[in-house]
Amino acid sequence: MGNGVKVDGVSKIYKGEGVKTHALLNVTAEFQEGECVSVGGPSLILKFILHNL
Numbered sequence: 001m002g003n004g005v006k007v008d009g010v011s012k013i014y015k016g017e018g019v020k021t022h023a024l025l026n027v028t029a030e031f032q033e034g035e036c037v038s039v040g041g042p043s044l045i046l047k048f049i050l051h052n053l
Helices: 046-053
Strands: 006-014 021-034
Touching: none
Parallel strands: none
Antiparallel strands: 006 021
């Protein structure tokens, strides 16, 4: 891979009051420099997590 970002097997679990919420489960993605990427979904959590990697 050249210049860019690669995530491999990323998971994020939020824990609260006896409940585990799997926001991401084993996500793999690769983004090349200069590539335009759109992330969509019903909530902002995926976009927020990817932004903060």
